[in-house]
Amino acid sequence: MKRTLGTCYYPEHWSRDIWEDDARRMVEAGLKWVRIGEFAWSRLEPVAGQYDFNWLDDAIEVLGAVGLKVVLGTPTATPPRWMIDRHPDMIAVDVDGRPRKFGSRRHYCFSHEGYKKDCASIVSKLAERYGKNPHVAAWQTDNEYGCHDTTISYSDAARVAFQGWLQMQFDGDIAALNSAWGNVFWSMDYDRFDQIDLPNLTVTEPNPSHTLAFRRFSSDQVVAFNRIQTDIIHAHSGAPISHNYMGRITDFDHFKVGDDLEIATWDSYPLGFLEDRVGADAERQRTFARQGDPDFQALHHDLYRAVGKGRWWVMEQQPGPVNWAPYNPAPLPGMVRLWSWEAFAHGAEAVCYFRWRQAPFAQEQMHAGMLRPDSADAPAMGEAMQVAAELKDAPDVVQAQAQVALIFDYDADFAWATQPHGEGLSYFGLVFDTYRALRSLGLSVDIQRADSSDFEGYKVVIAPGLMHMSEDVKAALTASSAQVLIGPRSGARDANMAIPIPLPPAIPDLDVTVSYVESLRPDLPIPLKGGGMVHQYMEALEGTASIVETTENGAAVAMSSGTVTYLGAWLDLAGLQRVIGNACAAAGVTTVTLPDGVRIRDCGAERFWFNYNANPVTIDGMSIEAAGVVRQSAPKQL
16 A cells, blocks of 8 residues: 555645645645544534534645545544534533533533433534545544543543443343352442442542542443444444554553554654653753654554554654644654664555645644744755655555464453552553663564464564463463463453452463562662563562573562463563563574664565764664664565
């Protein structure tokens, strides 16, 4: 499939007399896609039940007339003010019981039935009107589910819906719920489902089983909300539907949302994320302040390729300084090009820059675009045009299955968030550290969902932190011909957040038992015998499996039987590199330790090199310029 570029455009923000000029300049810049409409509800339905589609008809025709393809967004992330008057209780409520007020965006609760009906109405109007429009070549539902902590709402609507959800989960048997949750503890038993409140504002922490159930419910509400829209659009249009996910938003199951979509997209803001979400220390933030973290974007590229079942885009690519991070520097020259090519190397069908023109008003007026507010080219324009020219002259990137699979499970993140056991510990952090170690060894990675039963073709499969592991997951992993690395905290809880008996991890044919666990102070890491450290979290391991990794004082850290290894600790980069390197060596997978900031992506017959450093690097006689990309033939062994 031909790789293409695009942008995000808001015709309702600009005078009608510049639309044609904007469209012409988009084509001249080499763009093919334009996303519109996702925030325009107040212009589409200025008064309840009174619609104005004339301006949108016009905008789509202007863009389509010059050959641009339109991604039409549904506007449900920005309910207009009259909607709040109509449904005052549709506002989401935060964990402290405070309502999220009007005056921004995403100010709705996924559980409010009245709001969902009004969403279905506006989506129906759009799908009926534009479902067969030849210029509308793709759709986007809503915008950035979960952004700004908006997945989980503690509203009355959520409470009532949660009670109904629980009743279905436990087949109306309140005794079964009490038993599964261990409600005998602290006399928390319920007589009826309508007695169950939401797990916030309790005197001390709520029952973790209650909290985990509410997180699963909240995720299911996002899935159901999205499905309302996809069902309507599919009934009227054959164009693919997408949703633009965000970086490090893990409080709903993106795989389940993706099951109802044809394309997964995400919004990539490398510099904003470095300050806001990566969790890097001050030194690393300084080193990569104008480049972004070398692994954060790539992790999400691989994740959303999996969510999209192979089809994915970057719907919003940072083109310059953003407005929302603690600090907002400009990208190093060359980085917009590097970010674009890295997405293509990981399989993106399209990279769309946010936004076409910088807004001179409202919340995002400090957010750079491809154009300045006065319509002159911004610095990103030249790099985008360079990428467009390179795409025209270069062969398409062809994807191939990687040798290494990394399992990512949103339900595991729910469980870790419910019971982290130590300050700052998170499932995402563990997976990200593992992914960084893989990339630092020159490896390309495919991400798999936890309920995948097919690991055929992979030589190494890594499953860190799967708090609840079904017997099917365990069987699939142990039946794999790959070298399998499991842990830590895998199998640590049953489906309802209780410690299972037999004790974890309870992996078939692997005699390892976790006898107790501890979280570690950041200033008290434990040295490993072979170099590196255990930090943050460690388990005491017992059993007859072979000990393959120990601390300096001889405590078992990893134990192995056959092709399966259980790692009972969170290791630093050096420790992870050795453990993963040993698994790769046993599987016949070649690794190479790369300089910090240099990364490889193998795909098909090609190898891409990316230099995130602010200075040139030389590897085996090959020079890569600062913020540079090198494309070459891949080694024969893939």
